[in-house]
Amino acid sequence: MKTRYYVLGAIVVLVAIYFLFFHKSDTIQSRIDYIKNGGVVPPVNMLLQAFEADEELRARLQANFDMQDVVQYFREKYGKTIHHKHTQVMLVEKLMDYLIKMYPDDWVVYLYAMLREIFPGMENEIFDTFEKLHKYNKWLEDNGNDLAQLSSKDKRNALWEKRYEIFGQDADQVWEAEKRIEPIYNALDTIQEGNMPFNEKLSLYQQSIQEAYKSNTNTFMARKQQELMNSFLDVESVQKDLGNMTPQERKESLKEVRKAMGLDSAALQRWEELDAVRDQRWDAGMQYMQERAQLEKQYKGEELQKQLDSLRIKYFGDEAETIKNEEESGYYRYSQPRKYGLE
Secondary structure, three states: OHHHHHHHHHHHHHHHHHHHHOOOOOHHHHHHHHHHOOOOOOOHHHHOHHHHOOHHHHHHOOOOOOHHHHHHHHHHHHHHHOOOHHHHHHHHHHHHHHHHHHOOOOHHHHHHHHHHHHOOOOHHHHHHHHHHHHHHHHHHHHOHHHHHOOOHHHHHHHHHHHHHHHHHHHHHHHOHHHHHOHHHHHHHHHHHHOOOOHHHHHHHHHHHHHHHHHHHHHHHHHHOHHHHHHHHHOOHHHHHHHHOOOHHHHHHHHHHHHHHOOOOHHHHHHHHHHHHHHHHHHHHHHHHHHHHHHHHHHOOHHHHHHHHHHHHHHHHHHHHHHHHHHHHOOOOHHHOOOOOOOO
């Protein structure tokens, strides 16, 4: 009888432990708490299958690699800068990629096991970084709709406020690449909010890139030409300026933007040719929308659809079916404001 009570008592304890650690709305945090409260951590040898199918590891290690090979691989890849918080985040995210696929329920516990094996003595520090990252990502998920309503400036401010709240000054390390380009973000905000001529906006943007990357500016611009151009041209006030220009003024202004971003003469010529094709496409689109409106006044039902099919073929040729599908979903491409230099 006593034995029976002991067994029942053990079951009650196990159930209590389960509800204490795992029966929460945030199951990831519950598993984090389990580890922090001394929960059992399995040996890493049982985790080999999570890594065996990875092409990167198979290419870097011998064909029949074992768990120690995996551990050594991560030590060599991340060991030189593992005290840097950004490196810790990269390590954690890489291990998560492997473990979540194979162990969707218990990957947090296995993550700790891997950290303990790869960097013994630092596992708690790195796991703490992981916990903070989880809290931040959970906050992003819970507040995504509210953040989407903010301006880009207010959203960045909200993100940095939360990052500092969770990570303290370590946030500067975790998001060091984003921190570096803050002058560029600030310049784009000023360009959007300020009242200055187009050429001054472009000059301010160039200066912000120089401030962010200093002696590495030319190298950075060579790698990020398209992204840099798009970021500037996507600003609403820049598009408003371009829209108010004559076609020739707009052509020259777009050329100046591209020259400022380091494009050579051959690239400038290709962009000019692409702009001409886009202009023709948009001219056709605007004419199509005008004629479409007239047809809607004259026809109804099936006859209207036949007329629209013919009109789309007239203006868009092989692309007519795509335009039709867009319109059936409620999207009218050529009723949207055009973004010059981007489409």
